[in-house]
Amino acid sequence: MKRCFCVISRFIYLSTERNKGASLVSNVRHDHTRAAAAKTLSDFRWEESKSSDSQKWSRLEHNGPYFAPEYDPLPASVPFYYDGQLLKLSPATEEIATFYAKMLDHEYTSKEAFQNNFFTDWREEMTSEERKQIKTLSKCDFSHMHKHFLEKSEERKNMTKEEKQVLKEESSRLVEQYGFCVLDGHREKIGNFKLEPPGLFRGRGEHPKMGKLKKRIQPEHVAINCSQDAKIPEAPAGHRWKRVQHDNTVTWLASWLENIHGRPKYIMLNPSSKLKGEKDWQKYETARQLKVCVNAIRKQYKRDWTSREMKSRQRGVAIYFIDKLALRAGNEKDEESADTVGCCSLRVEHISLHRRLDGLEHVVEFDFLGKDSIRYYNKVPVEKQVFKNLKLFIKHKDPEDDLFDRITTVNLNKALNECMPGLTAKVFRTFNASTTLQDQLNKLTAEDMTVEEKILSYNRANRAVAILCNHQRAAPKTFEKSMQLLQEKIQKKKEQIEEAKRELKAAKKAHRDAPSDRCRKLVEKKEKLVQRLCEQLKKLQLQETDREENKVIALGTSKLNYLDPRITVAWCKKHNVPIEKIYNKTQRDKFTWAIHMTDESFQF
DNA sequence: CACGAGACTTGCCTGGACGAAC
DNA sequence: GTTCGTCCAGGCAAGTCTCGTG
Numbered sequence: 001m002k003r004c005f006c007v008i009s010r011f012i013y014l015s016t017e018r019n020k021g022a023s024l025v026s027n028v029r030h031d032h033t034r035a036a037a038a039k040t041l042s043d044f045r046w047e048e049s050k051s052s053d054s055q056k057w058s059r060l061e062h063n064g065p066y067f068a069p070e071y072d073p074l075p076a077s078v079p080f081y082y083d084g085q086l087l088k089l090s091p092a093t094e095e096i097a098t099f100y101a102k103m104l105d106h107e108y109t110s111k112e113a114f115q116n117n118f119f120t121d122w123r124e125e126m127t128s129e130e131r132k133q134i135k136t137l138s139k140c141d142f143s144h145m146h147k148h149f150l151e152k153s154e155e156r157k158n159m160t161k162e163e164k165q166v167l168k169e170e171s172s173r174l175v176e177q178y179g180f181c182v183l184d185g186h187r188e189k190i191g192n193f194k195l196e197p198p199g200l201f202r203g204r205g206e207h208p209k210m211g212k213l214k215k216r217i218q219p220e221h222v223a224i225n226c227s228q229d230a231k232i233p234e235a236p237a238g239h240r241w242k243r244v245q246h247d248n249t250v251t252w253l254a255s256w257l258e259n260i261h262g263r264p265k266y267i268m269l270n271p272s273s274k275l276k277g278e279k280d281w282q283k284y285e286t287a288r289q290l291k292v293c294v295n296a297i298r299k300q301y302k303r304d305w306t307s308r309e310m311k312s313r314q315r316g317v318a319i320y321f322i323d324k325l326a327l328r329a330g331n332e333k334d335e336e337s338a339d340t341v342g343c344c345s346l347r348v349e350h351i352s353l354h355r356r357l358d359g360l361e362h363v364v365e366f367d368f369l370g371k372d373s374i375r376y377y378n379k380v381p382v383e384k385q386v387f388k389n390l391k392l393f394i395k396h397k398d399p400e401d402d403l404f405d406r407i408t409t410v411n412l413n414k415a416l417n418e419c420m421p422g423l424t425a426k427v428f429r430t431f432n433a434s435t436t437l438q439d440q441l442n443k444l445t446a447e448d449m450t451v452e453e454k455i456l457s458y459n460r461a462n463r464a465v466a467i468l469c470n471h472q473r474a475a476p477k478t479f480e481k482s483m484q485l486l487q488e489k490i491q492k493k494k495e496q497i498e499e500a501k502r503e504l505k506a507a508k509k510a511h512r513d514a515p516s517d518r519c520r521k522l523v524e525k526k527e528k529l530v531q532r533l534c535e536q537l538k539k540l541q542l543q544e545t546d547r548e549e550n551k552v553i554a555l556g557t558s559k560l561n562y563l564d565p566r567i568t569v570a571w572c573k574k575h576n577v578p579i580e581k582i583y584n585k586t587q588r589d590k591f592t593w594a595i596h597m598t599d600e601s602f603q604f
Numbered sequence: 605c606a607c608g609a610g611a612c613t614t615g616c617c618t619g620g621a622c623g624a625a626c
Numbered sequence: 627g628t629t630c631g632t633c634c635a636g637g638c639a640a641g642t643c644t645c646g647t648g
Contacts, residue, residue, distance in 0.1 A: 196638065204639065250611065264610060329642060371641055372615055413643070426642060473616065478631065554616070561614055586635065614641065
C-alpha cells in the first residue's frame with residue numbers, strides 16, 4: 001500500500017514542479033491509473049503498512065515557530081479606573097485587562113463563570129500592590145480601553161491602499177521565512193507556523209473554564225522536532241528551546257503544552273503536503289475496505305442484539321447507532337470540559353423511547369449535545385429488537401446513568417478491529433458519508449442538466465451528507481435580508497418576462513398583419529429575450545432553493561474531511577463540470593492527489 | 605485492564621479580501 | 627467611490643485513537 005502511494009506522490013511532485021513537460025505528466029498519470037486499477041482491495045497489507053508507517057520522514061528542516069509580538073502598552077491617554085479612581089496598571093496586568101476589554105461586546109463576558117475565571121487568573125498575575133487594590137471585577141472600568149480598541153479597529157479599516165499593501169508584504173515575508181519547511185527534499189507548506197497569542201480562553205458551549213487566561217508561550221515551553229542533520233532553528237535572542245529532538249516517528253515540527261488543560265499543541269504541515277495527503281488517501285482506502293465487509297459486520301451486530309451477554313448486546317446496539325446514524329464514538333470526558341457526549345457516552349436522559357410516534361413504530365428520540373456542543377436531535381424508527389434492548393438497558397437506571405454501561409470506546413474499537421484491521425468507529429462516518437455522496441450523485445445527476453443544475457445536485461448530495469453527520473452552522477447574520485433581496489430580484493425578473501412576452505406577442509401580431517424582414521427580425525429578437533430572461537429566472541430560483549436549504553447546514557466539514565475527493569473528481573470529469581466550481585483553491589491543493597489519480601470511472 | 609500522555613483529525617467561527625451592486 | 631454581501635484562510639477548540647506503563 002505504501003509503495004502504491006509513492007507512485008502517486010512522485011507524480012504530484014512532478015506535476016507541481018515548474019518547467020516540466022505536460023507529456024511527461026500525462027504519461028505518469030496514465031501509468032499510475034493502470035497500476036491503481038490493477039490493485040484490488042485484498043492486496044492491501046495492513047499489518048505490513050503498520051510497521052513501515054511508523055517512520056514519517058528521513059529529513060526535516062524548518063525555521064521554528066513564529067512568536068506572537070510582544071505586548072505593546074496602551075498610551076497614557078487610555079485610563080483605567082477602579083472604583084472611580086484612576087489606576088496605572090503594570091504592563092503585565094494591563095495586558096490581561098486588554099484581553100477582557102476587547103471582549104466587552106460579547107455576550108459571554110456577562111457569564112458568571114467567565115467573569116470568575118477571568119478575575120481569578122487576572123489577580124494571580126497582578127503585582128501584590130495591585131492585588132491589594134483590585135478586589136472586585138464589577139468595580140473595574142474597562143470602558144476606555146474598550147473604546148480605544150474600537151477606534152483602533154476603525155483605523156485599521158480606514159487604512160489607505162498603500163498602508164494595507166505594506167502590511168501585506170510584511171506578512172508574506174513572514175510566510176516566506178517561517179511558513180515552509182523542507183521534508184525529504186521537498187519544500188512543504190506549514191499549517192500553523194504562528195504560535196497562538198495570549199488571550200482569554202473561550203471554550204464552546206457551557207465550558208467550565210471559559211474566561212481563563214491563556215498564557216503567552218515562551219521559547220522555553222516549546223519543543224523542536226527536526227532531523228539530526230538539519231540546521232536547528234534559532235530560539236529568539238536570549239532564549240532557548242525547551243528541548244530539541246529528532247523523532248521521525250511523528251510529524252510535528254514544534255510542540256508546547258497549553259496551560260488551560262495542559263494538553264499538547266503542535267505545529268504541523270498544511271493539508272496540501274504529501275505527508276497529510278498520504279494519510280488522507282489511506283483514510284479513504286480504509287473506508288472503502290469497510291464497504292467490502294460491512295454486510296458481514298451488520299450481520300454480526302444484529303446477532304449480538306440477542307446475545308446472552310449484556311456487553312455484547314450493548315456493543316451490538318452501539319455499533320448499530322454508529323453505522324446507521326453516523327454517531328461519533330463518544331470517549332469519556334473529564335469534568336473540566338463542557339458536558340457533551342457521543343455514542344458510548346450517551347446517558348439515559350439523552351434518549352426517549354416511543355412505542356409509537358407519528359405513525360411509526362419503535363421510535364427512539366435522541367436529544368443530546370455532541371462535539372462542540374452542537375445539538376443532535378433526531379427521531380429514528382429502529383428494529384424491534386433494538387427497541388427491546390434499549391428498554392432493557394435503561395431499566396432501573398437514573399437519567400444521568402450511562403446508557404451503555406458495559407462498554408467503552410476502547411473495547412468497542414477493539415471489537416471492530418477484529419472484524420477488519422484498521423476499523424474504528426470513525427471509519428463508519430467516513431464510509432457512510434462517502435457512500436451517501438456517491439449514491440446521491442448517481443441519483444441526482446442527469447446528463448441533460450445545465451452546469452448550474454449539476455452544481456445544485458452536487459450541493460444537495462453534499463447536504464445530505466452534512467445532515468447525516470449533523471454538521472451545523474449558525475444561520476448567517478444577514479440571511480433574512482439577503483433572502484428577501486433575492487426574492488425581490490426574482491419578482492422583478494418575472495415581471496420582465498411578462499413584459500417581454502407581451503412585446504413578443506405584439507411583434508408576432510405585427511409580423512402576421514404585415515410581414516416584413518424587419519418585423520421578422522424583431523420577433524426573433526424578442527423570442528431570444530424571453531428565452532434569456534427565463535434562463536436568468538431559473539438561475540435565480542436555483543440559487544434561492546440552494547440558499548434556503550443551506551441555512552443552518554455547514555457543507556465545509558464533510559467536504560474537507562469525510563467525502564472521498566475521488567468521488568467528486570470523477571463526477572466532475574464525467575459530467576463536464578469544471579473542478580473549480582466545486583473545489584476552491586485550498587481544496588484543490590489539499591486534494592491534488594485525488595485530482596491527478598482519478599478518472600471518470602471511479603466509484604467509491 | 606485502567607490510565608494518562610501524546611499525536612493527529614475534525615469542527616465551527618471570524619476577520620478581511622474581494623467583487624458586485626448601488 | 628462607497629456600501630454590501632460572499633467567500634475563504636486561518637484560528638484554535640474539541641474530538642478520536644494509539645501507545646506505554648503499572
